[in-house]
Each structure stands twice: as C-alpha cells, then as structure tokens.
Amino acid sequence: MSQIQSFILIIGALQGLLLFFLLLSDKRVNFASRLLGIQCLLLATTFVLPIIVASGDGPLAWTIGWLVFFPSSYGALTYLYCRTAITGTIPTKGDLIHLLPLLLCYFVNVDILFSPEKALDYVTTGETISLRHAFTKFIFYGQAALYVLLLVRMLVFYQREAKQALSSYNSDVFRWLWTMVAFTVSIWSLKIVFHFFGMETHLNTFADLLLVLMVYFIAIVQWRNPSLFHIDKLTEQLERRKASNERSNNGLLEADMRSSIMQLVETQVKELALYRDQDLTLTSLADKIGVSAHQLSESINHHEGKNFNQFINEFRVAEVCEQLKQNSERKLIDLAMDAGFSSKSSFNAIFKKLTGQTPSQYRCQ
Known part of the structure; x- marks a missing residue:
C-alpha cells in the first residue's frame, strides 16, 4: 500500500467517524441526516479495512469478513437518503428490502464471516474463477447500477411533480x-x-478520493443545513393530487372547457395578484377557482403547453419587468420577493430563461 493510499484511507476514516457523531448527536438534524451519518460510518469502516488487512492476522482480523461487503449497501443508502431528504418522509418497514444486496453477500460468503483466516485469504487472493466470487462481484456492481437508475428515475419524477404542483x-x-x-x-x-479491465491502481485511488469528497462534503453541508434537499409541501401536494385524480374520471376535458377554465384562472391570478403568494400551489389555486387539481393541471398543460410552475412564474417575471420599465430604484431581490419568488437563485434562473437576459442586464437596457 502506497503512502498516498494510506493517507487517503486514514483521513477518510477519521472524517467519517467525526461526521457520524455530528449527524447523529445534533438535535437539529432530521432523519435524512441520520441516514447520511450511518453511510459516513460505513464508509469510515470501509476505509479502515485495507489497514486491517495490511496488518495481517491482527486483533481486528475477525472484522474483515463483515466489513468487506459494506459497499454493497452504498447504493441503497444513497437512494434512501435522497428520497427522505426531498420528501421528509421516514423509511418504512418495506424499505428493509434495500438490505437485500448486503444480506445476499453475507449469505453467499457465510463461511468467511466467522473465520479471520478465510476472510483474509478472500481479500488478498484477488481474482478467482469461483462462482461465489463472480456472484458477489455481480451483486457489488449490479446494485450500484440498479440504484443509480432508481435514483435518476426518482429525481425525474420529483422534479416534474415540483414543476407541476408548486409555484x-x-x-x-x-x-x-x-x-x-x-x-x-x-x-x-x-x-x-x-x-x-485491470487498469492501473491509481484509478481505484482516485475513485476512493472522489467518494470521500462527495459523501463528506454533502455530510458537512447537510449538518450545517438539515433541510438542504427538502422541497416544502411536495409530499402534501402529491397526496392531494392523487386524491383529486381518484375523484376525477381522469378523462380529457373538452377544449372549450379547458379554455373556460384558463380564462377564469388567468383573470383571477392577474387581477387578485395570486402569483405574489410564495406558497401558492396547484391545489390551493384549484380550490380558489372552484375546480379540481386534475382539471386545472390538465388545462394548463394542454391549453398553455406549460407546467404550473412556468405558468405562475410568467406573471411574476412580468411584474418585475413592469417595475423595471417604470425605473424603480428598489433592489432586484426586493422586487423578486414581492412578486412571489422564494429565492434569488430561482429568480435569476427563471428571469433569464423567460427574457433571455439577467435581471441586471434588463434593468440597464
């Protein structure tokens, strides 16, 4: 083991243990933070493993068989962490199925769990043609690919739903x-x-370094801001939209009906300046208009060709532009907040997307 590898492993292990205690002992943190803390602990033990192996038949050799398979749980923990952070919901008993890759590794290699000699031999032997090694490797890399796909699918879903339901x-x-x-x-x-592919070991070292940087950086930021990835009201809106869809016949509305709904919506949103409410959601607007969330969503999507978030933010950008055309001397962020935007970053991104210019460029023009 090179000095660089040893340095990365030691630093990674110490940081992992520190972040584990910070994320689990701080009363401010949420359940997502605790899941991330558990992942930091497992990552720390994984970094310790090569050091234990290098010491040979030492006092900690009995842990090798248990520690070597921990990476097969990283995909599941990352997925559960992201889901819990976004929605704020606590994992259920059904989520125990995500332990399956780790349990399969233990089951297939049960003989080395209680034999330090066999565990040490398993780790140091390297490539073999045994069926057990091949199956274990399949689980290791198969779970990584599976959970990346699940994570991508989940992010696409929640991002789409946030645009459909939240202003x-x-x-x-x-x-x-x-x-x-x-x-x-x-x-x-x-x-x-x-x-x-038997590439140089520096690739594996670089991968370990990226892993340290990614998990620990996110853990530090999560500790400072427990609600880092949380989308307010998203879970509530998903449940209300689901209930609305179940009450609806889910059939497509007639074009005239969609047009009538949109005329009413545009009038109400503009004249009453409903868009200024940062907490405005699809369901709350539907309640004000007197239609179901399903009908309102369908009308906006089909009649306007856009999602709810885009529809409302166009009114907000229009108000800011009008204020700037009148040579308002107020700060841009104050204009944005009064128009209903919730953050400077979202205001800048949406304003540039709709006008092709940054707010500062538009003001100068």
Whole structure:
C-alpha cells in the first residue's frame, strides 16, 4: 500500500467517524441526516479495512469478513437518503428490502464471516474463477447500477411533480442532486474499469478520493443545513393530487372547457395578484377557482403547453419587468420577493430563461 493510499484511507476514516457523531448527536438534524451519518460510518469502516488487512492476522482480523461487503449497501443508502431528504418522509418497514444486496453477500460468503483466516485469504487472493466470487462481484456492481437508475428515475419524477404542483421551490436542490448522481456514476465507473479491465491502481485511488469528497462534503453541508434537499409541501401536494385524480374520471376535458377554465384562472391570478403568494400551489389555486387539481393541471398543460410552475412564474417575471420599465430604484431581490419568488437563485434562473437576459442586464437596457 502506497503512502498516498494510506493517507487517503486514514483521513477518510477519521472524517467519517467525526461526521457520524455530528449527524447523529445534533438535535437539529432530521432523519435524512441520520441516514447520511450511518453511510459516513460505513464508509469510515470501509476505509479502515485495507489497514486491517495490511496488518495481517491482527486483533481486528475477525472484522474483515463483515466489513468487506459494506459497499454493497452504498447504493441503497444513497437512494434512501435522497428520497427522505426531498420528501421528509421516514423509511418504512418495506424499505428493509434495500438490505437485500448486503444480506445476499453475507449469505453467499457465510463461511468467511466467522473465520479471520478465510476472510483474509478472500481479500488478498484477488481474482478467482469461483462462482461465489463472480456472484458477489455481480451483486457489488449490479446494485450500484440498479440504484443509480432508481435514483435518476426518482429525481425525474420529483422534479416534474415540483414543476407541476408548486409555484415556488428552490431549484438549486435538484442541481445539487444531479451533481451527486454524476459523482456517483463517475466513482462506480472508475471502480468498474479498475476491477474488470485491470487498469492501473491509481484509478481505484482516485475513485476512493472522489467518494470521500462527495459523501463528506454533502455530510458537512447537510449538518450545517438539515433541510438542504427538502422541497416544502411536495409530499402534501402529491397526496392531494392523487386524491383529486381518484375523484376525477381522469378523462380529457373538452377544449372549450379547458379554455373556460384558463380564462377564469388567468383573470383571477392577474387581477387578485395570486402569483405574489410564495406558497401558492396547484391545489390551493384549484380550490380558489372552484375546480379540481386534475382539471386545472390538465388545462394548463394542454391549453398553455406549460407546467404550473412556468405558468405562475410568467406573471411574476412580468411584474418585475413592469417595475423595471417604470425605473424603480428598489433592489432586484426586493422586487423578486414581492412578486412571489422564494429565492434569488430561482429568480435569476427563471428571469433569464423567460427574457433571455439577467435581471441586471434588463434593468440597464
């Protein structure tokens, strides 16, 4: 083991233990933070493993068989963490199925769990042609690919639903999450190249370094801001939309009906300035108009060709533009907040998307 590898492993293990205690002992943190803390602990033990193996038949050799399979749970923990962070819902008993990859590894290799000699031999032997080794490797990399796909599918779903149901939410949340997905794919790709194509060991070292940077950086930020990835009201809106859809016949509305609904909606939203309410949602607007959330969503999507978030934010941008045309001297962020935007970053992104200019450029013009 090189000095660089040893340094990465020691730093990774110490940071993992520290973050584990911080995330589980701080009363401010939520359940998602605790899940991330558990992942930091498992990651710390994984970093300790090569050091234990290098010491040979030492006092901690009995832990090798148990620690070596922990990475098969990383995909599930990342997926559960993201889901819990976004929705704020606590995992249920049904989520115990996500332990299956780890339990399968233990079951297939049960003989080395209680034999330090066999466990040490398993780790140090390297590539073999045994069916057990092949199946274990399949679980290791198969679960990574599976949970990346599940994570992508989940993010696409929640991002779409947030646009359909919420007029304001922090779009940076999904930028963070998509960045995390990109890091995860990069890390596992490097490890697959290293293990299956016999590339240089520096690829594996670099993958370990990326893993340390990704998980621990997110853990530190999560500790400072427990609600980092949470989308307010999203779970409530999903449940209300589901209930509305069940009460509805789910059939397509007639074009005239959609047109009538949209005329009423546009009049109410503009004249009453409903768009200024940062907490305005699809269901709350539907209640004000007197239609179901399903009917309102369908009318906006089909008649206007846009989602609820885009529809409301167009009114907000129009108000800011009108204020700027009147040479308002107020700060841009004050104008944005009064118009209904919830954050500076979302205001800047949406304003540029709709006008092709930043708010500052528009003001200068």
